[in-house]
Amino acid sequence: MNTQSNALSAMSPARPLYWLIRRELWENRYIYIAPLAVAALVLFGFLIATLGRAVATADPARKAAVFAEHTGFVELLIMGTTFIVALFYCLGALHGERRDRSILFWKSLPVSDLDTVLSKASIPVVVLPLLTFAVTLATQWIMLLLSSAVMLASGLSPAALWTQLSLAEISLLLFHLLAIHGLYFAPVYAWLLLISAWARRAPFLWAGLPLLAIGVVEKVAFNTTHFVTMLGNRMGGGDGVPPYPMPDSAAMHHALTLPALGGFMVSPGLWIGLLLAAAFLAAAVRLRHSREPI
Amino acid sequence: MTVIEARGLRKVFGATVAVDSIDLHVKEGRILGLIGPNGAGKSTALNAILGLTPYQGELRVLGRDPWTQRDQLMRDVCFIADVAVLPRWMRVSQALEFLTGVHPRFDRAKAEALLARTDIRHASRVRELSKGMVVQLHLALVMAIDARLLVLDEPTLGLDILYRKQFYDSLLNDYFDRSRTIVVTTHQVEEIQHVLTDLMFINRGRIVLGCSMDDIEARYREVLVNPEHVAAARALKPIHERQMLGRSILLFDRADARQLAALGEVRTPGIADLFVAVMGNQAGMAQGAAR
Numbered sequence: 324m325n326t327q328s329n330a331l332s333a334m335s336p337a338r339p340l341y342w343l344i345r346r347e348l349w350e351n352r353y354i355y356i357a358p359l360a361v362a363a364l365v366l367f368g369f370l371i372a373t374l375g376r377a378v379a380t381a382d383p384a385r386k387a388a389v390f391a392e393h394t395g396f397v398e399l400l401i402m403g404t405t406f407i408v409a410l411f412y413c414l415g416a417l418h419g420e421r422r423d424r425s426i427l428f429w430k431s432l433p434v435s436d437l438d439t440v441l442s443k444a445s446i447p448v449v450v451l452p453l454l455t456f457a458v459t460l461a462t463q464w465i466m467l468l469l470s471s472a473v474m475l476a477s478g479l480s481p482a483a484l485w486t487q488l489s490l491a492e493i494s495l496l497l498f499h500l501l502a503i504h505g506l507y508f509a510p511v512y513a514w515l516l517l518i519s520a521w522a523r524r525a526p527f528l529w530a531g532l533p534l535l536a537i538g539v540v541e542k543v544a545f546n547t548t549h550f551v552t553m554l555g556n557r558m559g560g561g562d563g564v565p566p567y568p569m570p571d572s573a574a575m576h577h578a579l580t581l582p583a584l585g586g587f588m589v590s591p592g593l594w595i596g597l598l599l600a601a602a603f604l605a606a607a608v609r610l611r612h613s614r615e616p617i
Numbered sequence: 618m619t620v621i622e623a624r625g626l627r628k629v630f631g632a633t634v635a636v637d638s639i640d641l642h643v644k645e646g647r648i649l650g651l652i653g654p655n656g657a658g659k660s661t662a663l664n665a666i667l668g669l670t671p672y673q674g675e676l677r678v679l680g681r682d683p684w685t686q687r688d689q690l691m692r693d694v695c696f697i698a699d700v701a702v703l704p705r706w707m708r709v710s711q712a713l714e715f716l717t718g719v720h721p722r723f724d725r726a727k728a729e730a731l732l733a734r735t736d737i738r739h740a741s742r743v744r745e746l747s748k749g750m751v752v753q754l755h756l757a758l759v760m761a762i763d764a765r766l767l768v769l770d771e772p773t774l775g776l777d778i779l780y781r782k783q784f785y786d787s788l789l790n791d792y793f794d795r796s797r798t799i800v801v802t803t804h805q806v807e808e809i810q811h812v813l814t815d816l817m818f819i820n821r822g823r824i825v826l827g828c829s830m831d832d833i834e835a836r837y838r839e840v841l842v843n844p845e846h847v848a849a850a851r852a853l854k855p856i857h858e859r860q861m862l863g864r865s866i867l868l869f870d871r872a873d874a875r876q877l878a879a880l881g882e883v884r885t886p887g888i889a890d891l892f893v894a895v896m897g898n899q900a901g902m903a904q905g906a907a908r
Contacts, residue, residue, distance in 0.1 A: 338718065338719070339718070339719045341718070342714075342715055342718035342719050343719070345715075345718075346711075346715055349706070349707070349708075349711050350704065350706050350707075420704075423704065423705065424698075424702045425702055425703065425704040425705075427669070427698035427702040428698070428702045428703055428704060430667075430668075430669060430687065430691075431667075431691060431695060431696045431697075431698065432691055432716070432719055432720055433688050433689065433690075433691040433692040433719065433720060433721070434688060434691075434719050435687075435688040436688075438688075612687075613671065615669070615670065
């Protein structure tokens with residue numbers, strides 16, 4: 324009995340979270356398969372393009388420009404993929420376990436609803452940004468090595484290429500992923516998790532309909548579109564200026580300055596979003612506690 | 618040591634009363650069978666005990682409120698809610714790893730030893746296993762947890778007789794000891810008769826009969842009445858009468874043993890027959906009350 328109570332107290336609070344996150348990756352393998360598949364596809368295309376251009380162009384500066392274009396494309400493509408993966412994952416995370424009744428198994432274990440919801444929220448907020456970073460960087464490095472090899476083989480110096488993947492650019496990418504895809508989009512993910520915990524069926528529909536309804540009511544009642552504009556800006560579209568430095572933009576190297584980062588970190592938009600995310604997640608925890616299998 | 622203590626436990630779904638103010642008192646080291654027709658409120662009562670549904674009234678399981686303290690409670694309580702709730706995507710090896718990771722009382726070596734007796738391979742996914750194997754797997758996982766209360770809700774539903782027999786044998790021989798408590802519901806009443814220490818009939822959300830198996834042996838007698846004594850036997854007010862192969866079988870509650878012995882062959886009734894008798898009287902009483 325003594326050793327048992329020792330074992331109980333020895334279990335750190337982070338331990339269940341670690342296993343819950345591993346569990347999510349076991350169940351939803353597309354979380355890492357999708358970005359890896361996209362990366363493989365891009366590399367395949369890049370290989371063909373590089374071999375083709377190696378014959379066509381001999382100018383190293385021109386090659387560097389083409390290379391920069393490609394690496395920027397890779398970033399956007401993998402980011403877009405993981406963003407879609409995140410949305411898809413969130414909508415199913417708390418719905419699937421009720422639909423297949425496996426929630427009854429999970430609830431038979433000494434794991435709290437709070438830990439469960441936090442582990443699921445950490446997939447889009449922490450795991451996916453880090454994964455995107457790793458996959459993007461690895462893909463870009465392989466592209467760099469491929470290009471260099473091709474240039475060397477045709478008797479050219481690849482030196483111009485090696486200025487492309489600067490430390491500044493890599494840091495900016497990491498910051499962009501953690502800050503924007505993690506924190507700035509957090510209320511979006513939290514909303515989807517909430518709907519996923521609440522809806523009996525068609526969580527996809529329920530996630531969108533209330534937002535559409537608010538937009539329509541606002542338009543009819545006040546003839547304004549603040550809500551829709553706000554949503555659009557949050558998702559990175561709309562006509563508002565993005566509240567953060569975009570990677571691979573012309574001003575990229577200048578944007579990564581402390582004032583810019585600081586400005587984003589203290590912007591009310593970010594913090595209002597995080598508060599909303601916390602409220603949505605709290606509601607999702609309550610629903611996980613009381614909802615029964617569908 | 619009391620494991621489950623309920624007073625006035627009540628659960629209402631809209632206009633339907635699923636559990637109607639029941640009192641429960643389950644002591645350590647007992648194996649309680651909850652028997653009742655479909656919709657009697659068995660599962661609802663169990664869900665309340667397991668912290669899966671909110672309830673009215675007083676309920677303490679191992680001294681805790683299951684609804685607000687489910688996660689702490691589940692260190693000492695284990696349950697198999699229904700067949701096939703193990704996640705279908707999970708591999709057997711992943712289930713072992715995960716439980717080792719999150720459950721402080723899970724003994725992986727014991728689970729592996731139990732699995733070694735079956736045909737279940739560690740690399741298999743749950744969806745690749747047969748229904749019987751999924752139950753075997755779930756039971757192996759549950760028996761490797763050093764829990765004080767195990768709740769089984771229709772654990773053998775849909776299994777063939779071989780698996781069902783194995784299930785209860787394994788439970789009794791490899792798991793149960795006097796420091797553990799088991800609560801089980803099932804429709805296969807006869808199969809758990811020899812397993813139980815206590816019995817509870819539940820109908821329309823109420824406890825119709827609740828007593829130990831020893832009490833049942835002491836209280837209830839079934840008599841295969843010789844044809845010439847049928848009238849005399851009926852005069853002793855049996856609670857139930859049925860015909861089998863041309864003979865009358867009468868069931869008595871608290872009747873004098875010597876009087877009964879004079880009427881024919883006396884034996885202890887099976888749970889199923891007792892259930893039919895008690896439930897039949899219930900229905901009669903309800904009709905009488907309605908009139």
